[in-house]
Amino acid sequence: MKSTANFARRTGAFMLSIVCTLGLSCVAFHTRDARADTLDSVKKAGVIRIAVPQDYAPFGSVGSDMELKGYDAEVAKLTAAALHVKLQIVPVTMANKIPYLVTNKVDLVLNLGKNPQRAEVIDFTEPYAPYYTAVFGPQAEPLADVGALKGKKIGVVTGSQEDLFITKNAGAGTQFFRYQDNSSAVAAFLSGQTEFLATGNIVGAKLLADNPQKHLAQKLLLMNSPVCAAVRKGDSAMLDAVNKVFEAEKSGGQLDALSRQWLKQPLDAAH
Secondary structure, three states, X not given: OXXXXXXXXXXXXXXXXXXXXXXXXXXXXXXXXXXXXXXXXXXXXXXXXEEEEOEEOOOEEEOOOOOEEOHHHHHHHHHHHHOOOEEEEEEEOOOOHHHHHHOOOOOEEEEEXXXXXXXXXXXXXXXXXXXXXXXXEEOOOOOOOHHXXXXXXXXXXXXXXXXXXXXXXXXXXXXXXXXXOHHHHHHHHHOOOOOEEEEEHHHHHHHHHHOHHHOEEEEEEEEEOOEEEEEEOOOXXXXXXXXXXXXXXXXXXXXXXXXXXXXXXXXXXXX
8 A cells, every 4th residue: 555655646746747847737736825825925024036037038047147137137126126025036947937836936937928828827917028929040941821831840949939839830740849948949940950940039139130141030920929927826916916016117117128228129019
């Protein structure tokens, strides 16, 4: 019996790790502590733990001083200050940001695109930054639509908006190469391992600017997906508080200034 119980525990942990990696239904395996008042806990502790991407410049990347820098790092600072608490930045990747939230390793996650799958397990704030996804590739290579990717090699970040969209809409025969972060996906594309790269406008703009000799271009717009933050499902007090902070920062011009500084475009592109 003891052996059977141990096996059951190991199997449960294994299933949780798979589901959480996908960032979809962790709440089905996790207690409903998510409905507790995170805002009250944050106020009592005097600290808010905010997940910031560490692999997604200019939203978040590690500087020479080993500190996270970028648009999201600055938004995290503004948010903590507005809530009158200290800030603990928690570096995350695309693959683990949702699992960190639903397993209570952070109180707030920055930099997520809203979609129905994710909305089943987390609650989204109002947008706080502009973002759209597109396919990039050689200027001379025609690409009429997603269906034209059939037989082509395309790189995506695992679990990203563009991964989900192309997986759903591309024809059979599309060759997917999935990577854990944008740096790896870009490197694979530039080295010729993939023919096309699906990514966000910010990464794409830097790719084009840094590699003029490659004669690359934006080939296909996939979707407009303004950047949101997220809280645990049902965490209404925290959601309302963060939305109020973002609204005040929009009205006061702080977010627009940060968007122009880091993203090189005005904030109103997020609406």
